[in-house]
Every structure is written in C-alpha cells, then in structure tokens.
Amino acid sequence: xxxxxxxxxxxxxxxxxxxxxxxxDVLGVEIVPExxxxxxxxxxxxxxxxxxxxxxxxxxxxxxxVSGSYAEAADFADIFFIAVGTPQKxxxxxxxxxYVDAAIEELVPLLTRDAIILGKSTVPVGTAQRLSERxxxxxxxxxxxxxxxxxxxxxxxxxxxxxxxxxxxxxMFAGGASETACREIYGPILDEGTPLIVTDPPTAELVKTSxxxxxxxxxxxxxxxxxxxxxxxxxxxxxxxxxxFDARIGRKFLNAGxxxxxxxxxxxxxxxxxxxxxxxxxxxxxxxxEVDNVNMRRRTRMVELTREVCGGSLLGKxxxxxxxxxxxxxxDVRDSPALNVAGQIQLQGASVTVYxxxxxxxxxxxxxxxxxxxTAFDACEKADVVLVLTExxxxxxxxxxxxxxxxxxxxxxxxxxxxDPARWSDAGxxxxx
Numbered sequence: 001x002x003x004x005x006x007x008x009x010x011x012x013x014x015x016x017x018x019x020x021x022x023x024x025d026v027l028g029v030e031i032v033p034e035x036x037x038x039x040x041x042x043x044x045x046x047x048x049x050x051x052x053x054x055x056x057x058x059x060x061x062x063x064x065x066v067s068g069s070y071a072e073a074a075d076f077a078d079i080f081f082i083a084v085g086t087p088q089k090x091x092x093x094x095x096x097x098x099y100v101d102a103a104i105e106e107l108v109p110l111l112t113r114d115a116i117i118l119g120k121s122t123v124p125v126g127t128a129q130r131l132s133e134r135x136x137x138x139x140x141x142x143x144x145x146x147x148x149x150x151x152x153x154x155x156x157x158x159x160x161x162x163x164x165x166x167x168x169x170x171x172m173f174a175g176g177a178s179e180t181a182c183r184e185i186y187g188p189i190l191d192e193g194t195p196l197i198v199t200d201p202p203t204a205e206l207v208k209t210s211x212x213x214x215x216x217x218x219x220x221x222x223x224x225x226x227x228x229x230x231x232x233x234x235x236x237x238x239x240x241x242x243x244x245f246d247a248r249i250g251r252k253f254l255n256a257g258x259x260x261x262x263x264x265x266x267x268x269x270x271x272x273x274x275x276x277x278x279x280x281x282x283x284x285x286x287x288x289x290e291v292d293n294v295n296m297r298r299r300t301r302m303v304e305l306t307r308e309v310c311g312g313s314l315l316g317k318x319x320x321x322x323x324x325x326x327x328x329x330x331x332d333v334r335d336s337p338a339l340n341v342a343g344q345i346q347l348q349g350a351s352v353t354v355y356x357x358x359x360x361x362x363x364x365x366x367x368x369x370x371x372x373x374x375t376a377f378d379a380c381e382k383a384d385v386v387l388v389l390t391e392x393x394x395x396x397x398x399x400x401x402x403x404x405x406x407x408x409x410x411x412x413x414x415x416x417x418x419x420d421p422a423r424w425s426d427a428g429x430x431x432x433x
Contacts, residue, residue: 001025002026002076004080004081005027006073006080007030008036010048011153014048016064022189027072028065029066029070029073030066031068040059046332048159049156050159051158070106070107079115081119082100084103086121086123086267092274097123104117105134111142113142117144119131125206128202145176147170147172149171149182150207152166152167152208155327155330167194168194171204183196215253215260216268216288216291219260220259220290223257223297223298227297255416257415257417258337258389258415260337261334262335262336273285302415303344306345316349318382319352319385319387320385322387322388324336324355325338326390338356343370355375376395376403377402380403380406388418396418409430410429410430412429412431415433421433
C-alpha cells in the first residue's frame with residue numbers, strides 16, 4: 001500500500017521506517033528543514049537501537065521518501081498517519097494539540113480523493129470526534145474518515161514494538177472503512193497472531209492514556225513502598241521480588257529508584273487528569289496527583305541523600321552523575337530525573353560532572369551550566385560522591401576497584417538499584433540507595 005506519515009519525530013520516523021519494512025511505500029512529511037534533511041539522507045536525529053539501519057535501508061531502496069509538502073502528501077496516498085507531538089501546555093496540565101490540529105488543517109483541504117486518517121499521537125479522549133467534525137468542514141466533496149490507532153512504543157525497543165507488538169488497537173466510527181485498511185496495513189503482524197482490538201475512538205484514546213497511567217502508578221507505588229522501607233529498615237527490592245511472583249501483579253515496573261521521566265508518562269498522566277476534569281470526572285483520577293507527587297519526591301530525596309553522605313552540605317563538593325537520559329538505550333532527556341537531580345545539586349553549591357553514553361548533546365542543550373565528561377572514569381575524577389542515575393549496562397560493568405582509584409571518596413549512591421551492592425562494598429565503597 002501507499003501511505004503517508006505526518007510528523008517524523010521519534011514516533012513518526014519509527015512508524016514510517018517500520019511500515020516500509022512491512023513492504024509499503026511510505027512518504028514521510030516533516031516540516032522542520034534540518035530534521036527533514038537528516039532523515040532524507042538516511043540519518044536518524046535521535047538514538048534508537050535498530051532504527052538507523054532500517055531507515056537507511058528503505059531510504060536507499062526508495063520505499064521510504066521524505067518531504068516537507070502537504071500537497072505532495074495529499075497526492076501520494078489515501079491513507080495518512082498523524083504522528084506529531086502532543087506536549088504539555090506551558091503552565092497547564094493539559095495536552096497541547098496544536099500540531100495535531102495543524103495536520104488536519106493543512107492536509108484535508110488539499111485532498112481530492114476519499115481518505116482515511118489514522119491518529120497515532122497520544123491525545124485526550126474526544127479528540128478524534130472533534131477532528132472528524134473539523135475534517136467534515138474542511139473537506140471539499142470528498143469523504144475523510146478519522147480513526148485512532150494509538151502507539152505503545154518503549155524507547156529503546158521501538159522497532160521491535162512496532163513490528164512485533166503485543167496488541168493493535170483501532171478506534172473507528174460506525175460504518176467506516178479503517179478496519180479493512182488496517183488489516184491490510186498490518187497484515188504481516190496480524191498473521192503472527194497479534195490481536196487487533198477494534199472499538200470506538202473514545203475507547204481507543206483511553207486505552208493509551210490508561211496504559212500510561214497504570215504504568216506510572218505501578219512505578220510510584222513501589223517508590224512509595226520504598227519510602228516506608230526507609231523508615232522501617234526493610235528491603236524494598238526483596239518486597240518487589242516477592243510480590244512480583246504474584247501473577248496478578250508481575251515484576252515489571254516494580255523497580256524502586258529515582259522514578260519515571262521522559263516525553264510520555266509525566267505529560268500523559270497530567271493531560272489525563274486535566275481531561276477528566278473537563279469531563280466532570282476529576283475525582284476518578286485524583287490518585288494520579290499523588291502518583292505524580294511520589295515521583296517528584298524521589299528526585300528531592302536523591303538530592304537530600306547526596307547532601308547527607310557529603311556531611312550535610314554540598315557546598316564545594318565534587319559530584320559525578322552517571323546517566324542523564326531518562327532511561328537506558330535512549331538519548332531522551334525530556335523531564336529526565338537524572339538531569340533534574342544534577343541541576344538541583346549544582347544549585348546547592350556542588351561542582352557536578354555528568355556522563356551518559358548517548359545523551360550528552362541533548363543534556364548540554366538542556367543544562368549548559370553543568371560540566372560534562374567524555375567517559376565515566378573522567379566524570380568520577382576526584383569525586384566526593386558518584387551517583388548512578390540511569391541503568392546503562394556500561395555502568396553495571398564498571399570495575400569498582402579501578403574506579404575507586406579515580407575518586408576522592410568511595411561513596412556511591414545507586415539511584416536505580418542496578419549495581420551489585422556486595423561487589424561495591426567489597427571494593428571499599430560506601431553503597432547507598
């Protein structure tokens with residue numbers, strides 16, 4: 001099939017390349033010239049394992065092309081995916097839908113044939129209905145069907161999650177043709193036995209936001225238990241292991257530590273709360289405020305713990321921060337807990353040096369006043385405390401004896417509970433979580 005992906009950010013670029021991998025002819029539309037030039041040359045402007053090879057292969061083959069023209073897109077295909085960003089509004093909890101709205105405003109008046117527009121962006125419930133009404137106003141003697149086909153990608157596993165998802169969801173209005181189209185688009189995936197859940201657009205929109213809200217809640221739950229463990233002298237990791245054996249609970253997302261960040265969970269749960277309030281159901285999601293509060297408290301606690309191991313003051317101390325991406329296998333520093341902690345520690349008078357295997361450039365753009373090192377060992381030189389704040393495999397493999405020769409004091413704070421405590425303690429380090 002021929003299809004168009006509107007927006008070639010993290011979601012859009014991944015989806016476009018994966019659709020080409022499934023055998024479709026894809027036109028990607030990106031309005032930012034610098035990003036468009038990179039992608040057209042087969043270069044991915046962010047870090048995602050496996051995506052550069054996939055993108056380059058299909059750019060070179062001609063199966064995937066990149067354009068900045070909505071007119072070209074309207075002429076290219078009858079199937080369109082909206083994959084633009086939906087960031088949090090400045091000063092508000094609600095989602096900023098200007099890019100989603102712009103995609104409809106730009107595309108629909110140019111359509112000369114009936115079309116199906118499938119939304120992949122994470123949006124508040126009711127968005128598809130509103131966009132459908134607007135598309136009807138803008139369309140010129142053509143039928144434009146709006147449906148929602150949310151994504152469930154994990155950064156670091158986006159290619160795998162697109163080509164081999166655990167489920168596909170489609171929210172469509174009655175009488176539409178989008179189910180038939182999706183069964184053809186995703187044919188190879190459905191042939192693997194992947195379930196396709198077909199429902200109405202509000203339900204599909206809520207599937208995505210509900211999934212993110214649940215994951216955020218699970219992370220904050222175990223971090224709240226960690227606070228109780230700190231007070232009681234208990235071991236939160238053992239608790240997580242024990243309750244994780246319960247099939248109703250499961251072990252995934254029960255790793256206590258610094259909490260969640262990135263471009264999805266924080267803004268999505270806030271937008272979910274905001275939309276529930278607009279619908280008169282604010283009380284139903286009031287618990288998400290505490291989920292958010294617990295998550296933010298973990299950052300404050302990490303700063304307080306660092307100050308404690310420094311003897312009560314951070315003034316004049318040298319702190320090494322290992323990890324700035326919000327999670328490993330990503331260069332995403334949006335709402336990064338690690339960088340937030342680094343900035344707070346610097347404001348309290350410490351000299352902070354950061355190292356991350358992939359997120360250095362993005363970190364410098366966001367926090368230019370921090371110091372940055374080219375290796376983990378360089379970051380730790382003469383450090384009073386080493387903080388491990390992203391669980392990269394590189395950090396798990398560090399030799400604590402060798403690293404101990406670099407630092408001023410052998411104190412490590414394991415913000416992700418990812419290190420081997422005995423290994424570090426045996427090497428003479430004070431190990432704290």
